[in-house]
Amino acid sequence: MCNLISSGIAWAVLAAGGMAAEPEFALRDGDRVVLLGDSITEQKLYTSYLEAYTLTRFPKQKFTFFGRGWGGDTAWLRMRSFPDEKALHAAAGDAQQKLIEASVDEPLNRDVVAVKPTLVMINFGMNDHNYEPFRDDIFKTYVRSQTHLTKTLIQHGARVVLLTPQPLENRSGDPSADARNRSLDKFAAGLKEVAAKEGATFVNQFAPYMAILKREHALDVNASIGGGDEIHPGPAGHTLMASIILKQLNAPALVSSVDLEVTADQSAKLASAAKCVVTNVKFEQHQLSFERADDCLPMPVDARAMDALKLAPLLDDLNRYELKVTGLPADRYDVMIDGEFATTLTKQELAKGWNLAVTAGPISQQAREVLALIIKKGPVVQTLWEAQIHSRDNEIPGLQKQRDDLEAQITAACQTKPHHFVIKPST
Numbered sequence: 001m002c003n004l005i006s007s008g009i010a011w012a013v014l015a016a017g018g019m020a021a022e023p024e025f026a027l028r029d030g031d032r033v034v035l036l037g038d039s040i041t042e043q044k045l046y047t048s049y050l051e052a053y054t055l056t057r058f059p060k061q062k063f064t065f066f067g068r069g070w071g072g073d074t075a076w077l078r079m080r081s082f083p084d085e086k087a088l089h090a091a092a093g094d095a096q097q098k099l100i101e102a103s104v105d106e107p108l109n110r111d112v113v114a115v116k117p118t119l120v121m122i123n124f125g126m127n128d129h130n131y132e133p134f135r136d137d138i139f140k141t142y143v144r145s146q147t148h149l150t151k152t153l154i155q156h157g158a159r160v161v162l163l164t165p166q167p168l169e170n171r172s173g174d175p176s177a178d179a180r181n182r183s184l185d186k187f188a189a190g191l192k193e194v195a196a197k198e199g200a201t202f203v204n205q206f207a208p209y210m211a212i213l214k215r216e217h218a219l220d221v222n223a224s225i226g227g228g229d230e231i232h233p234g235p236a237g238h239t240l241m242a243s244i245i246l247k248q249l250n251a252p253a254l255v256s257s258v259d260l261e262v263t264a265d266q267s268a269k270l271a272s273a274a275k276c277v278v279t280n281v282k283f284e285q286h287q288l289s290f291e292r293a294d295d296c297l298p299m300p301v302d303a304r305a306m307d308a309l310k311l312a313p314l315l316d317d318l319n320r321y322e323l324k325v326t327g328l329p330a331d332r333y334d335v336m337i338d339g340e341f342a343t344t345l346t347k348q349e350l351a352k353g354w355n356l357a358v359t360a361g362p363i364s365q366q367a368r369e370v371l372a373l374i375i376k377k378g379p380v381v382q383t384l385w386e387a388q389i390h391s392r393d394n395e396i397p398g399l400q401k402q403r404d405d406l407e408a409q410i411t412a413a414c415q416t417k418p419h420h421f422v423i424k425p426s427t
Helices: 008-015 046-057 085-090 093-111 136-155 179-198 206-219 235-248 314-318 347-352 362-389 396-414
Strands: 032-037 064-069 119-123 159-163 201-203 254-262 268-274 276-284 287-294 320-326 332-337 340-346 419-425
Touching: 032 046, 046 064, 046 235, 046 362, 046 396, 064 362, 085 093, 085 136, 093 136, 093 362, 119 136, 136 159, 136 179, 159 179, 179 201, 179 206, 201 235, 206 235, 235 314, 254 276, 254 287, 268 287, 314 320, 320 347, 332 347, 340 347, 362 396
Parallel strands: 032 064, 032 119, 119 159, 159 201, 254 320
Antiparallel strands: 254 268, 268 276, 276 287, 287 419, 332 340, 332 419
16 A cells, blocks of 8 residues: 555656646645534544644744534424524524524634634534435525535635535445435535635535445445444544545645655765755765655554555545665665664565655654644633633633643644655564
């Protein structure tokens, strides 16, 4: 799974990548990002993975993330305001709009607008469809509620990303035949129309995730893809979710790349480098060595979610930490980084180009430390938010300090440092 350069053409395209402008990533320097949703968001998994990607890929930029997931919630924020849902679904026109505004406005201002977001990602739909075959009355409430959320946030100066939820994983048969998933698919189509009409960004998690489910359940009807229950995926499922979201938000794939050549006279030279600085290239006593200073770190992959790499090309799409070496004489080589063993590769694998994103020794470990700190911060941010909601003022200063201290640790952990690479014949 880690060998991501399948042909010389693919490497040539990557090396020439500077010739074509990449589409702009949806997150920008200085963004204050709110992740609004239900219990899937409250799990703090895909949200942590999104944050980890952003901070490791752009270590010199400033981002602040706020988790605002609430179990059982919907686009009309029912768990934050407890409206009369029977009346809400039965109403129409201006009457329904007034009910939605009464349900949404106060908690939206408290939980989201109050932190002055510049970008809000909204992930509702799972509870909204009520876990039953498609109901037009609920669908209309959902569309109108998502429209109101989007309009309100844009009026407050935020960019809005509307996420569909992932499908339910019913663990038997064809998941696309489940009436609940058919309903969610229709809700996704409605959300796409809202985004187009209101000027929001639309991210369809449902279709790519469903394609994976269908493929894997065709091989094993009892397969467990997400690793959690049918509604709440575990780390592997959340990793798939994060990768789908990031790809649709134009997240750049390349971390950095190095292309080295060992020449016929047994010397070495740098052919090209992207997003890193390579110095002191030597080929002595059958060993290639060099210093590599990267602009950023690879995206960390949760150790609990490595199975996700077998299900989707996450490393291809988001996490290319590349090393290519041509002209090596021996058959197999150990890659050492700062004296630490990273991996063993054949000379053919090195000549094609190899992705070290999850096997770069101390570099991958540094990225995992960033993720660990982000995961540690999640409950602190959640508890601080709850203290603010319930006016537990005596707790707030201590929680704010914990959050700020962790933010500082995360920023420090994201900063790159030079590393000494040695590629030596494997014994």
